[in-house]
Amino acid sequence: MRKRFFSVCSSSSPEEGSASLYDSAPISATDPCSEEEHPYASLLCCHRVQDSLLSSNSSFTGYRGILNWIIILLVLTHAHLFLENFIQHGFLIDVKKVLEHLIEDNCNWPSVNLILAANMFAIAALLLERSQEKAVLSPTNTHRLHLTNLGLLLLFPAAVIVHEPTMSTGGAFLSLWFYTGLGMKLYSYQETNRWYRQAHLTDAATGENISDAQKVHSEHLTFRDLYYFLLAPTLCYQRDFPRTPKVRINKLLHRLLEMVVVIQIMVGIVQQWIEPIFQRSENSFSNMDITMRVEHLVGLVAPTHFLWLLFLFLSHSYLNFCAELLCFGDRHFYGDWWNATTLITFWKNWNIPCQKWCHRHVYTRLVEKDVPPSRAELLVFLMSAALCECMIALPLHSCRLWIFLMMVFELLVAVFLGDYFQGNYGNGLVWLCLLLGPPLAVTTYFHDHYISFPHHQHQSSSSPLTTGHRLPSTVLLQPH
DSSP states (O other): OHHHHHHHHHBOOGGGSTTOSSSSOOBOOSSOOOTTTOTTHHHHOOOOOOOOTTSTTOOOOOOHHHHHHHHHHHHHHHHHHHHHHHHHHSOOOOHHHHHHHHSOSSSOOHHHHHHHHTHHHHHHHHHHHHHHHTTSSOHHHHHHHHHHHHHHHHHHHHHHHHHOTTOBHHHHHHHHHHHHHHHHHHHHHHHHHHHHHHHHHHHHHTTOOOHHHHHHHHHTOSHHHHHHHHHSSOSSOOSSOOBOSSOOHHHHHHHHHHHHHHHHHHHHHIIIIIHHHHHTTSSOGGGSOHHHHHHHHHHTTTTHHHHHHHHHIIIIIIHHHHHHHTTBOOOOOOOOGGGOSSHHHHHHHSOHHHHHHHIIIIIHHHHHTTOOHHHHHHHHHHHHHHHHHHHHHHHHTOOOOHHHHHHHHHHHHHHHHTTTSOTHHHHHHHHHHHHHSHHHHHHHHHHHHHHTSOHHHHHHOOOSSSSSOOOHHHHHTSBO
16 A cells, blocks of 8 residues: 555656656656545645746746736835825826927927928828829839938928927927838838739739729728828838727727826826936036946936836837727737847837838848848848937937947847847846846936036926926927
């Protein structure tokens, strides 16, 4: 009896053979016994070879409860910011003041006018496509005019931001980001329509009937189709987007509530963290002693929380709100970038719309022109780094190349240290680079922009988001 109990306790089930803690072969029962023969075997044999659920060898994946716990901790740790600001200053979001700072004054609205003027470039792209469809313009001339239209679209906001003294920094950011997205959309619009047209010509060369296909293609060259694409949360055009049956009001209100709460928390972070940090260095970083310098540099890490919340606001809440409102079916705006074990994997998953556009319209075209894939990936990355630098530096009227150099440094880290940091260590390296990389460079840009203003401007400015309390974002929204 004892021997049989021992054999039963030492045996390994088929389920645990692949996840064994040891390399030695499992002990198999030489004399299997049933529960009827040994009724107390299940009580005496309570241990078996198995891994802890949170260990790397475990195949367990049910971490939803841990995610809920982390979310609750984040909400509770930031709740004091929300409550403190709400008790002291009431509801912080003043839409009227935000609009007043966006449009600068009652007579001159450069930011709003600049965004409204973008319709000219969109309409020009549609008219060019219609002209080519009607054989008014040749494909070569149409392509050249498209490139001219896109070139003017990129140069126009830059010239206005640089030479318009009444434009605020907030309005400049909003306008430049809007034009950048519009330029990428219109490039995809003309490129994809060219592919449709080439497909029709291929069908014609094979002798197939393409009259119906051409008719369908012409029916899609409408203002409704164009503006749906411009409003949709995607950068890549296609003729028929996947659609959901209807707008779900509960989901729409859920995303709207998310945006309101995230905005409130971001304003609280600006008041509690960013302003005190910037106030400690209004004179000059070189005038600080070594202790103040260390405290200042460490404190600059705190505003990165603001940037991560901004990323959550844009990539999740806002894009899903727009998708639900437009019944846009493709909601894959980001992958599981938080699990990335390499920076390259992170770059491919953190911004899916932009990654799709770069792969579809830049990387693929470079490979078609016999550019090696590795070199094509490098060119795409450098283009992205330069674009990020321009989108931050131009509205601040300051080009320090910090963001570009930081992203290049991260690329070097990914190339030379990727083989040495794998698994959990690789994921830790990714998070370290994310926390000390571009977010810190962006914060440093805003810090220099803040201290570039005279001291009396800091004291006399009023907040665009609150009443009776000054924020550093006030200075960021002041006219240059």
